[in-house]
Amino acid sequence: MAPYFEFQNAVKLLCGEFSLERISIELEHLGASRPLVLSDAVLNKIGTLEQVTEAMQSEGITAGAAFTDIPVDSSLAVVNKIAAYYREQGCDSIVSVGGGSVIDTAKGVRLVLSQDTDDILSISGVENLTRGKHIPFVVVPTTAGTGSECTGVAVIRNDANGVKMEFLSPFVEPDIAVIDPRMTMGLPPKATASTGMDALVHAIEACTCQQANPLSTAYGTAAIRMIAENVEEATRNGSNKKARFSMALASTMAGIAFSNSMVGAVHAIGHALGGVCHVPHAVAMTILLPHVMRYNLSHCAEAYAALLPWLAGLDTALDTPKEKRAEAAIAFVEELGARLNKICGLPLTLREAGVEKESFAKVAEFAVNDGALIVNPRAASEEQVVEILNAAY
Amino acid sequence: MWADIKILTVSIVLRVVHAALIELRTLDSRVAKEFERFPEGLSYSIRTGFEGPTLHVLWQDGKLKRVENLPSPVCCLRIKSMPLSFQLFTGQMGMAQAYARHAFTMAGEVADVMRLARLVNLVEAYLFPKIMTRRIMTDVPETEVCFLRAYARIAWGFLTCKYKISQ
Numbered sequence: 197m198a199p200y201f202e203f204q205n206a207v208k209l210l211c212g213e214f215s216l217e218r219i220s221i222e223l224e225h226l227g228a229s230r231p232l233v234l235s236d237a238v239l240n241k242i243g244t245l246e247q248v249t250e251a252m253q254s255e256g257i258t259a260g261a262a263f264t265d266i267p268v269d270s271s272l273a274v275v276n277k278i279a280a281y282y283r284e285q286g287c288d289s290i291v292s293v294g295g296g297s298v299i300d301t302a303k304g305v306r307l308v309l310s311q312d313t314d315d316i317l318s319i320s321g322v323e324n325l326t327r328g329k330h331i332p333f334v335v336v337p338t339t340a341g342t343g344s345e346c347t348g349v350a351v352i353r354n355d356a357n358g359v360k361m362e363f364l365s366p367f368v369e370p371d372i373a374v375i376d377p378r379m380t381m382g383l384p385p386k387a388t389a390s391t392g393m394d395a396l397v398h399a400i401e402a403c404t405c406q407q408a409n410p411l412s413t414a415y416g417t418a419a420i421r422m423i424a425e426n427v428e429e430a431t432r433n434g435s436n437k438k439a440r441f442s443m444a445l446a447s448t449m450a451g452i453a454f455s456n457s458m459v460g461a462v463h464a465i466g467h468a469l470g471g472v473c474h475v476p477h478a479v480a481m482t483i484l485l486p487h488v489m490r491y492n493l494s495h496c497a498e499a500y501a502a503l504l505p506w507l508a509g510l511d512t513a514l515d516t517p518k519e520k521r522a523e524a525a526i527a528f529v530e531e532l533g534a535r536l537n538k539i540c541g542l543p544l545t546l547r548e549a550g551v552e553k554e555s556f557a558k559v560a561e562f563a564v565n566d567g568a569l570i571v572n573p574r575a576a577s578e579e580q581v582v583e584i585l586n587a588a589y
Numbered sequence: 590m591w592a593d594i595k596i597l598t599v600s601i602v603l604r605v606v607h608a609a610l611i612e613l614r615t616l617d618s619r620v621a622k623e624f625e626r627f628p629e630g631l632s633y634s635i636r637t638g639f640e641g642p643t644l645h646v647l648w649q650d651g652k653l654k655r656v657e658n659l660p661s662p663v664c665c666l667r668i669k670s671m672p673l674s675f676q677l678f679t680g681q682m683g684m685a686q687a688y689a690r691h692a693f694t695m696a697g698e699v700a701d702v703m704r705l706a707r708l709v710n711l712v713e714a715y716l717f718p719k720i721m722t723r724r725i726m727t728d729v730p731e732t733e734v735c736f737l738r739a740y741a742r743i744a745w746g747f748l749t750c751k752y753k754i755s756q
Contacts, residue, residue, distance in 0.1 A: 320696075324694045361698065362701075564703065
């Protein structure tokens, strides 16, 4: 066990049916009445955002203003722009409705406002901020993957150099996260599969990286079991409420796990692939996971072996000789990816994701400067990152 | 008394780390490569505990200068307590372990801490015996030259006042 660890989850979770209708009273309890609603154009177009605002309105709170143009790969400039808009509109709280990009942008906006600055870049760092002004903040995730609704980190792209920057602070965590199964019912099969694999990566890396601790591992392993049991069904049959809700909860639990133990090389390389080649985050996670596990195997075979019961079930784990369990855990992840590929065409190689080999050197240079790499169970140089990328091609 | 010894030790090791970085730049190709990529004006402040010893370094004109103070460093690391600083600078805890144990806060960009962490790992690989570095790093970098050469150059540098504070 680690000689020292920290664990924090200060987010109040509203989980299950009619959660959306409880947002208004929670805002009221937080002393807010004029929220800025943040989302993206797609969710606005397909009516998901309207579902949330109507639920809020039905219980007495109307949005003070809305910003629905958050791009897929949001940036520091977008964060600063929205913070200025919040001030212009005289809002007093934030409600964000969306996937990872929307939630992380909202976290950035909240940081800018609470720290009373105009530029998020001026407050970048790790655990360097004081609490600042309290801005009530509610998050409604619309994918089951990022877990961002419960993490103390925001990842936002710096357009000046293409780097995805991490902002780590306990004050990044939202006040309220709303896990309503209605929010993920309309998610297309490929997005369901890739975001589900993203959650699986969070859980596996949280359980195996250098910062893992007993509490984060408890959340991580429980999340792994729920994902392994439900991701295929949620992908195949999107209207299965039970599978959808289980995936949403698993994603949140994986988020709590990795917020307290960090992630590793899958994320470091994935962030770099996103920054350099614009590979969607969840797709990068799916492709890289088995290759990074193979790379790490020499350094954490025991930790991977311990995950087999959670991945494949207790019976399979007991039927597998002890010395082969780590390898079997990796094989399970590969087979799961292959099955999801059959169901919905989920890309399994970098070639399929449209990555050019010429970009590998740049990706490796970015990856070794990513904070997630520092706690990976095995160190990785630029040359070793290129080897992983070649294996994933 | 023991607290004073810890403070003195950390103060000395900080000076040695700065000296080692300067010397390893000419001895180790990986250190040289890291410095080649340093942007002009990159600066680090390392603060230890509550008003403990500090190290302020600035990359300017192709040199890593030690300076008296940096009003607004590009990257500022603050190690949370003196016992943690002592562990970190006496080979009892590596940079990755320090990060994992929330041993420091950092203002600036994470990428700059990663550069520093790689450099500190290389410095430790030369300055500390393998029996220590194996306990604090997942993978200990191989040294490119004998560690005695690094020690000799650092000792000579101190004797000739090579690492004094730049104005």
